[in-house]
Amino acid sequence: MAQRTVTVAAEVGLHARPAALFVQAAAKSAGEVTVAKSGGEPVNAKSILAVLGLDVRHGQEITVTGDDEAVLDALVDLAGAAEPSGA
Amino acid sequence: MTSVDLRGTPVSAGIGYGPVVTLAAAVPVPPEGERHAGDAEAEIARAAQALATTADTLEARGERAGGPARDVLSAQALMARDPSLADGVAERVRAGTSAPRAVYEAFGAFRELLAGAGEYLAGRVADLDDVRDRTIAHLLGVPMPGVPEDRTEPFVLAARDLAPADTALLDPGTVLAFVTEQGGPTSHTAIIARSMGVPAVVACPGAADLAAGTLVLVDGTTGLVRTEPDPAEAERARLAGQALRAAASAVTGAGRTADGHEVPLLANVGGPKDVPMAVEQGAEGVGLYRTEFLFLDRETAPSEEEQVAAYAEVLNAFPGGRVVVRVLDAGADKPLAFLPAPDAEPNPALGVRGARMLERHPDVLTGQLRALARAAEGTSAKLMVMAPMITDAEEGRRFVAACRAAGLTGDAGVMVEVPAAALRAADLAAEVDFFSLGTNDLTQYTCAADREVGALNRLQDPWRPAVLDLVALTASGAGGKSCGVCGEAAADPVLACVLVGLGVTSLSMGAASLPLVRLALSRHTYDQCVRAAAAARAATTPDGARSAARGELPGLAEVGL
Numbered sequence: 001m002a003q004r005t006v007t008v009a010a011e012v013g014l015h016a017r018p019a020a021l022f023v024q025a026a027a028k029s030a031g032e033v034t035v036a037k038s039g040g041e042p043v044n045a046k047s048i049l050a051v052l053g054l055d056v057r058h059g060q061e062i063t064v065t066g067d068d069e070a071v072l073d074a075l076v077d078l079a080g081a082a083e084p085s086g087a
Numbered sequence: 088m089t090s091v092d093l094r095g096t097p098v099s100a101g102i103g104y105g106p107v108v109t110l111a112a113a114v115p116v117p118p119e120g121e122r123h124a125g126d127a128e129a130e131i132a133r134a135a136q137a138l139a140t141t142a143d144t145l146e147a148r149g150e151r152a153g154g155p156a157r158d159v160l161s162a163q164a165l166m167a168r169d170p171s172l173a174d175g176v177a178e179r180v181r182a183g184t185s186a187p188r189a190v191y192e193a194f195g196a197f198r199e200l201l202a203g204a205g206e207y208l209a210g211r212v213a214d215l216d217d218v219r220d221r222t223i224a225h226l227l228g229v230p231m232p233g234v235p236e237d238r239t240e241p242f243v244l245a246a247r248d249l250a251p252a253d254t255a256l257l258d259p260g261t262v263l264a265f266v267t268e269q270g271g272p273t274s275h276t277a278i279i280a281r282s283m284g285v286p287a288v289v290a291c292p293g294a295a296d297l298a299a300g301t302l303v304l305v306d307g308t309t310g311l312v313r314t315e316p317d318p319a320e321a322e323r324a325r326l327a328g329q330a331l332r333a334a335a336s337a338v339t340g341a342g343r344t345a346d347g348h349e350v351p352l353l354a355n356v357g358g359p360k361d362v363p364m365a366v367e368q369g370a371e372g373v374g375l376y377r378t379e380f381l382f383l384d385r386e387t388a389p390s391e392e393e394q395v396a397a398y399a400e401v402l403n404a405f406p407g408g409r410v411v412v413r414v415l416d417a418g419a420d421k422p423l424a425f426l427p428a429p430d431a432e433p434n435p436a437l438g439v440r441g442a443r444m445l446e447r448h449p450d451v452l453t454g455q456l457r458a459l460a461r462a463a464e465g466t467s468a469k470l471m472v473m474a475p476m477i478t479d480a481e482e483g484r485r486f487v488a489a490c491r492a493a494g495l496t497g498d499a500g501v502m503v504e505v506p507a508a509a510l511r512a513a514d515l516a517a518e519v520d521f522f523s524l525g526t527n528d529l530t531q532y533t534c535a536a537d538r539e540v541g542a543l544n545r546l547q548d549p550w551r552p553a554v555l556d557l558v559a560l561t562a563s564g565a566g567g568k569s570c571g572v573c574g575e576a577a578a579d580p581v582l583a584c585v586l587v588g589l590g591v592t593s594l595s596m597g598a599a600s601l602p603l604v605r606l607a608l609s610r611h612t613y614d615q616c617v618r619a620a621a622a623a624r625a626a627t628t629p630d631g632a633r634s635a636a637r638g639e640l641p642g643l644a645e646v647g648l
Contacts, residue, residue: 015208020162047171048162049215053200055208059392 005038005063006076014056014079023048025074026064033066033075045075090315095266095291097310098277100599102328103264103286104321107301108242110253111230114220117187123180131177134186137225138176141218142167152255156279159214159251166218172197187226194219213270217250243303247295249276259283264305266312268295280307288312308603334646335602338609341371342594345642348613350587352605353409353595355573359400365598369605372408372468374523374595375573376401378455382415386424388451391458398462402470409469411523411571411595413502414455416441416475426451436528436537441476441502442486449489456493463497470497473523477501480514487519500569504528509557512564522565524591526574530554549576550629555589559624562590571595580607580648585636587613588620603648610642 010018026033026045034042035051038061043050045064056062064075123130142164149160166172175193180186198215201208220232233253234244241261246253248269254276262285270276270289280287286307288294297303297314304313304321306328316324342352353374354365358381365373381389381397402410417423418440426448432438445452456472463470472495474486483501490499500521503509509529512522526549531538533554536546548554562570571593576582578600584607586594594604611619622635637643 016162017158020158020165023165044171047169048165049169049197049200050171052208052211053197057393059396 001065001067002069002072003063003065004072004076005061006079007061008056008058008079009082010079011058011082013058013060014051014054014062018078019048019051022075022078023051025078026066026071028074029066029068029071031067033064033068033071035062035064035075037062090313090317091293093266093291093293093312093314095288095294095310095312097287097307097597097599098270098289099265099280099285099287100308100602101264101286101332102324103243103305103307104316104325105241105243105263105302107245107297107299107303108234108238109297109299110234110244110246110249111232113247114224114229114232115227117185117191117223117227119188121185121188122183123185127181127183130180130186130189133226134176134180134190134222135173137186137190137222138167138173140225141221144221145218148255156251156255160255163214163218163251166215167222169197187223190219190222190226213248213250217253243305245294245297245303249279251279254279257283259285264288264303264307266291266294266297266303266305268292308599331603331606331646331648335606338602338606339369342605342608344587344608344611344613344616346612346614348587350591350608351409351571351593352601352608353411353571353573353593354598354601355595356401356598359397359404361598362401362404365601366404368598368601370405370408370598370601372405373401373410373412374571374577374593376410376412378412378415379417382417382423388425388454391454391461394455394458395462398459399466402462402466402468406467407469409471411471411473411500411573412459413473413475413523414442414445414452418444418476436531442474442482443476445474446482446485452489453493456490456495460494460496463495470495471500471521472497473500473502473521475502475525476505476528477503477515478505478507479511480518483515484518498569502528502573503561504532506533506557509561509564512561513566514564516564516566516568519568521569522561522571523595524558524561524570524572524574526554526558526572526576529557529574533557548629549574549579550582550623550632552624552626552628552632555585555620555624555632558586558591559589559620562592565590565592569593578604580604581633581636581640581643583607584611584616584640584643585620585623585632588616588618589624606646607640607643607648610646611640615639615642 008014033045035045036042064072145160145164149157176189179189202212224231241263243264245266248267265276265280265287267276267289286305288310301314304316342350351371353372354370355375356373357377417426477483487499498520500519502525503522504525530549534546536543569592572586572591573595577594578596580603583594583604619636619639622639623632626632626635
C-alpha cells in the first residue's frame with residue numbers, strides 16, 4: 001500500500017467539478033483506493049457520495065491510499081491543482 | 088375565482104404572469120419492509136440496470152443542455168454509478184429487501200451524510216433525491232418526475248423544489264417564473280432562475296399545492312405570488328414590471344438622491360457565494376456579511392486559516408469599498424455545538440445570543456477578530472467589524488476593546504436592534520465607530536412580537552411609526568458617525584427614501600433589491616426624503632405612514648413603484 005498527502009487547492013474544495021474529476025481518476029485503479037481527511041476515517045475514493053460526504057474544504061489536507069502509484073499521483077495532481085482540467 | 092396571496096423569498100427579480108405547470112406527481116416511497124420474491128441476484132441486477140439507465144439518461148440530458156447544467160447532470164450520473172451506493176443496494180437485497188426499497192434506503196444513508204455536512208452539501212441533497220426518484224420510477228414503471236416535456240405554451244413552474252434535471256432543458260422563452268415551496272437563495276432554483284433571467288420566489292408555503300392551470304402573478308422583487316389576479320391588473324403588473332426594469336437598468340453608479348446626496352448602497356451577503364450577484368447588481372460594498380455559515384453544522388469552531396480565506400474572498404471583491412462584517416450571531420434559536428446555551432431558555436429571542444453569547448466564549452470572538460485582522464492585510468477594501476445584539480454603551484466599549492486587542496485597526500461598531508440601544512444611541516456613539524440598524528430585530532423587540540410567530544405578522548412591520556421613531560433617535564444619536572440600515576426595511580424602495588430622510592447614511596440589502604432602491608433614491612431630493620420621513624412619523628399606523636410618505640415622494644408613481 002502506498003500513501004500520499006496533499007493540500008486541496010481548489011477554491012470550492014473537494015466538491016463540484018474537482019470532486020467529480022477526483023472520483024473518475026480513482027476509478028482507473030483496479031484495486032481499492034481510499035481518501036481520508038487528516039485524522040479521519042478513510043472512505044472509498046471511487047464513491048462520489050463518500051467523497052462529497054467528507055466535505056473537504058479549500059486548504060485542508062487529504063491522504064490517499066492504494067496500490068496503484070500512478071493513480072495516486074494523478075489524484076495528488078488533481079487535488080493540488082487550483083483549477084483541475086481534463087475529464 | 089378567489090384570488091389568494093402567497094408569500095415567499097424573492098430570489099430573482101421581475102414579474103411573471105401565466106398558468107401554472109406542476110411537476111409530475113412525486114414518485115411513491117416503496118413501503119418499509121417490502122420483500123422481493125426470492126431471487127436476490129436477479130433483483131440486484133434489476134436495481135443495477137435501473138441505476139445504469141438513470142445515469143445514461145442524466146448524461147444524455149447534460150450533453151443536450153450544455154453549459155453549467157452539464158456539470159451538474161454529470162455529477163448526478165456519477166452518483167447513480169457510485170460503487171458504494173451499489174454495494175449498499177446489493178447488501179439490502181441479499182437480506183431480502185425489494186429492489187425499490189433497497190434503492191430508497193441505500194440513498195437514504197448518503198442523504199443523511201450530505202444533509203448533515205454544511206450548506207453547500209445540503210444543496211446537493213435535492214440532486215441526490217432526484218437520482219433516487221428516477222431510479223425508483225424505472226423500477227416501478229411509473230412516469231419520471233419532472234416537467235412535462237412536450238409543453239410549448241409559456242408557463243409558471245410550481246413545485247416543492249426543483250432539481251437540475253427538471254430545469255436543464257427548460258427554454259427561458261417559455262418559463263415565465265418559478266415558484267417553489269422549499270429552497271433558499273442558494274438553492275438550485277434560485278441559481279438557475281437568475282442565470283436564465285426568470286423571476287423566482289422560493290420558500291413559498293402553498294407553492295406545491297398550486298393546481299395546474301391556475302393563473303398566477305409572481306413578483307420576484309417582493310416575493311408576492313397572487314393566484315387568479317384580475318387579468319387587467321396582471322397585465323398592468325407585467326407591463327409595469329418591464330418598464331420598471333428598463334428604468335432601473337438606466338440608473339447606475341453610486342447611490343444618491345436626485346440632488347446628489349450620497350447614500351452608499353451595499354449588499355447583505357451570507358458568504359463568498361453571494362458576492363458575484365452583489366457585484367453584478369452594482370453594490371458599492373457589503374453592509375452586512377453574516378458569518379454564521381462558517382460556524383453552522385460543525386462540532387468545533389472553524390480554524391483561523393479557514394476564516395481568513397472566507398473573509399479575504401469577500402474583501403477582495405470590493406477593492407476600495409467597505410465591507411461590514413458581523414461577528415458570529417449565535418444563540419438559543421441558532422444553537423452551535425461548541426457554544427452551548429447556559430440553560431433552556433423560555434424566550435430564545437430574549438436570551439443569551441449575539442454579543443451576549445460571545446462574551447461567554449471570548450476565545451471564539453478573539454479567534455474571529457484575529458482572522459478578520461489578518462484578512463484585512465493586503466486588501467484595499469475598508470473592513471468594518473460589528474457586534475450583534477448590543478444593549479448598552481458598556482457592551483459596545485468592551486467589543487471595541489476586543490477588536491483593538493485582536494489587532495483590528497479599522498472601524499468597530501455595533502448593530503442597533505435592541506430598543507435600549509436606540510434610546511441611548513448617543514451614549515453608544517461615544518464608545519463605537521459606527522451603527523448598523525437591524526430593523527427586523529428592532530421591530531420584533533419594539534413591538535414585543537416574536538418574528539417566528541406568524542400570527543403576529545401585523546406587528547412585524549418596520550413601517551410602524553414607533554420603529555421609525557427609534558431609527559430617527561439612533562441616527563441623531565450617532566452624532567455624525569456612520570449609521571446604516573441592514574434589515575429588510577432597506578430593500579423597500581419607498582421605505583429606503585424615508586430611512587434616508589430619518590438620517591440613515593447607508594442602506595444594505597439583498598442584492599436583488601439594489602436596482603429598485605437606487606432608482607427610487609435617484610428620483611427624489613434629500614429634502615423630499617426628509618419631508619417623507621416627517622410625514623411617516625406623523626402617522627399613527629403603518630399603512631398611514633406608507634401613504635403619507637408616498638404623498639411626499641411623487642417620483643415613485645411615475646416609474647410604477
